[in-house]
Amino acid sequence: MRKVIEIKGLSYRYAEGTQALRGVDLEVFWGESMALIGPNGAGKSTLLLHLNGILRGEGLVKVLGKKLTKGNARGIRGKVGLVFQDPEDQLFSTTVFEDMAFGPLNMGHPKEKIKGRVTRALGQVGMEGYEERCPHHLSYGEKKRIALATVLSMEPEILVLDEPTSNLDPSARRSLIGLLKQLKLTKVVATHDMEVVAEVCERVILLSRGEVVADGGAREILTDVDLLEAHELEPPPVVRLFRQMGATEIPLTIEEVKPFILEEVLWEREGEISS
Numbered sequence: 509m510r511k512v513i514e515i516k517g518l519s520y521r522y523a524e525g526t527q528a529l530r531g532v533d534l535e536v537f538w539g540e541s542m543a544l545i546g547p548n549g550a551g552k553s554t555l556l557l558h559l560n561g562i563l564r565g566e567g568l569v570k571v572l573g574k575k576l577t578k579g580n581a582r583g584i585r586g587k588v589g590l591v592f593q594d595p596e597d598q599l600f601s602t603t604v605f606e607d608m609a610f611g612p613l614n615m616g617h618p619k620e621k622i623k624g625r626v627t628r629a630l631g632q633v634g635m636e637g638y639e640e641r642c643p644h645h646l647s648y649g650e651k652k653r654i655a656l657a658t659v660l661s662m663e664p665e666i667l668v669l670d671e672p673t674s675n676l677d678p679s680a681r682r683s684l685i686g687l688l689k690q691l692k693l694t695k696v697v698a699t700h701d702m703e704v705v706a707e708v709c710e711r712v713i714l715l716s717r718g719e720v721v722a723d724g725g726a727r728e729i730l731t732d733v734d735l736l737e738a739h740e741l742e743p744p745p746v747v748r749l750f751r752q753m754g755a756t757e758i759p760l761t762i763e764e765v766k767p768f769i770l771e772e773v774l775w776e777r778e779g780e781i782s783s
């Protein structure tokens with residue numbers, strides 16, 4: 509499998525003194541969906557900002573086979589699409605169209621192709637027809653969706669999302685989960701939304717106080733209640749329910765619960781028929 513991100517011994521200290529990352533090692537492979545979880549202040553956003561060279565700490569950061577340096581960070585931004593935690597950091601033009609055209613134009617894509625890309629990306633986040641709206645006059649959730657669309661319009665190879673579902677209404681959150689499942693890209697998602705982790709990601713990295721404390725399969729990490737609680741986190745509701753019931757086999761998602769319930773219903777019906 510091709511390694512698309514390789515980080516070795518990455519440490520970062522903010523100018524005012526906070527040591528946000530301490531010797532992080534991380535590898536992400538092509539096509540993988542990786543969740544980055546951890547309590548507030550763990551360093552998730554700081555780590556993501558290193559993936560396209562916005563921040564540069566001590567240690568090695570290699571993306572798509574290239575070591576990130578001051579000189580090549582700009583070139584990598586078209587390939588690593590980073591959606592910030594706060595959409596206000598992503599939107600700066602006077603119309604949605606301009607914000608969305610900025611990335612592809614900057615990467616040298618021909619003007620006549622931009623309109624199509626913008627329309628497609630707006631459709632992907634359910635914001636068709638918003639081209640002429642002013643980004644600063646949108647609701648927070650709408651801004652989040654447009655911020656994601658600005659990155660999708662670049663058609664990146666790696667999609668890096670910081671808290672993509674926060675502030676979205678349930679329907680927008682559900683469509684985003686569907687979209688993420690459908691996009692065949694390498695994905696790195698920092699989130700507190702454990703259902704997103706369960707539904708979208710096959711691998712999980714747990715970061716705490718700037719260090720990687722666990723790196724494993726989503727099932728392994730999401731069912732480890734002690735590990736999660738030790739780091740101010742909790743498993744998805746379905747896992748909590750099945751754990752509380754003392755089940756040995758633990759489903760992660762509602763989809764996975766269905767066979768359990770069907771089995772139970774059939775078993776009861778059989779009982780009714782035979783009695």
Ligand SMILES: Nc1ncnc2c1ncn2[C@@H]1O[C@H](COP(=O)(O)OP(=O)(O)OP(=O)(O)O)[C@@H](O)[C@H]1O
Pocket residue numbers: 522523524526527528546547548549550551552553554555593
């Ligand atoms: N611009 C900054 N200047 C100084 N310190 C910062 C800055 N941004 C973050 N920090 C500090 O660095 C640490 C890591 O912050 P970071 O934002 O990476 O955490 P996080 O895991 O993304 O948290 P959250 O779950 O709240 O988004 C925190 O202690 C935070 O206070």
Ligand SMILES: [Mg+2]
Pocket residue numbers: 552553554593670
């Ligand atoms: Mg953050």
